[in-house]
Amino acid sequence: MKKLLLTTIIAFAFSCVSASAAMVMLDYIGETHVTSNNIERTLIATSDDGKAYNIAIRPLEEAITNSDGTVSIPLEYLFINNTKEDVYLKYNEYSNIFWDTTLDVAPRNMTAKIKDYGVVPAGVYSITLEVQAIDIETQDVATTSSFSLQFIVPTFHELNTYSAAPEIKVSAKDAFTKNVKIKNEVSPMIYIRSNTDWVLSVDTTDFAEAEGKFYIKTESASGKVTSRLLERALITPDTPEIIIARGIAPAENEFVSVEFSMENPDGGYIPAGDYNYKVKYILREGRDK
Numbered sequence: 001m002k003k004l005l006l007t008t009i010i011a012f013a014f015s016c017v018s019a020s021a022a023m024v025m026l027d028y029i030g031e032t033h034v035t036s037n038n039i040e041r042t043l044i045a046t047s048d049d050g051k052a053y054n055i056a057i058r059p060l061e062e063a064i065t066n067s068d069g070t071v072s073i074p075l076e077y078l079f080i081n082n083t084k085e086d087v088y089l090k091y092n093e094y095s096n097i098f099w100d101t102t103l104d105v106a107p108r109n110m111t112a113k114i115k116d117y118g119v120v121p122a123g124v125y126s127i128t129l130e131v132q133a134i135d136i137e138t139q140d141v142a143t144t145s146s147f148s149l150q151f152i153v154p155t156f157h158e159l160n161t162y163s164a165a166p167e168i169k170v171s172a173k174d175a176f177t178k179n180v181k182i183k184n185e186v187s188p189m190i191y192i193r194s195n196t197d198w199v200l201s202v203d204t205t206d207f208a209e210a211e212g213k214f215y216i217k218t219e220s221a222s223g224k225v226t227s228r229l230l231e232r233a234l235i236t237p238d239t240p241e242i243i244i245a246r247g248i249a250p251a252e253n254e255f256v257s258v259e260f261s262m263e264n265p266d267g268g269y270i271p272a273g274d275y276n277y278k279v280k281y282i283l284r285e286g287r288d289k
Contacts, residue, residue, distance in 0.1 A: 024133035039114040053133040056094040066123040119250035158193040183261040199286030219257040
């Protein structure tokens with residue numbers, strides 16, 4: 001009798017394990033995608049049985065933080081798009097993502113988004129979510145699991161110039177005047193977006209042999225530009241890189257205004273004509289100095 005009872009208990013235990021084995025799980029598809037307004041990560045919801053579920057997500061933390069804890073993005077910027085709408089998430093509250101969904105035939109895609117936060121410094125950002133699946137037939141909680149949602153934000157640098165190419169016009173009077181500085185009529189504005197500390201320089205290796213002496217310096221800059229070229233620097237092909245500004249992250253359309261100028265050659269004048277000289281702006285990661 002004891003042996004029969006023990007066998008029955010073991011059989012019942014195996015039955016319980018089998019009945020509770022169904023799992024609704026989240027996983028990633030692809031890498032983090034960063035745009036000017038969003039940071040996105042595509043997720044997939046799967047199940048190992050044929051039942052229909054309501055699926056909800058509950059954030060267990062109040063912010064998305066990077067791995068070293070120096071950057072914290074409030075939860076209000078995090079959404080889940082279920083291909084129909086953006087679902088807003090609140091701390092320690094469940095938000096329904098899918099309704100009456102069967103996952104064994106066709107897994108469901110969703111996109112986790114950080115929206116309209118601005119430039120996010122490079123790094124790994126994470127938040128712990130609780131995933132709850134409710135059985136449609138019984139209205140019981142079928143499974144509850146935790147999921148670490150991660151956004152891996154790569155380094156990016158972006159610069160734009162919206163003004164026309166700088167132009168220096170030499171008048172008849174200036175053409176024969178020694179040691180006169182003639183500057184560009186409209187100073188170009190360089191706009192910078194970067195999620196790391198940055199360095200802005202000009203590459204002058206393609207600068208042709210010039211009729212006069214050409215110089216570069218900065219005229220003005222925005223608040224996160226920590227240093228800039230205040231004294232004129234001579235442009236020659238022999239000094240291919242001239243650093244004109246440095247700044248700190250994150251940079252959201254920081255700007256630098258640049259002045260180009262020229263002087264007549266020693267003991268000579270500038271022949272009439274149009275001259276084109278090339279410099280290339282380079283934005284790269286760098287440490288503030």
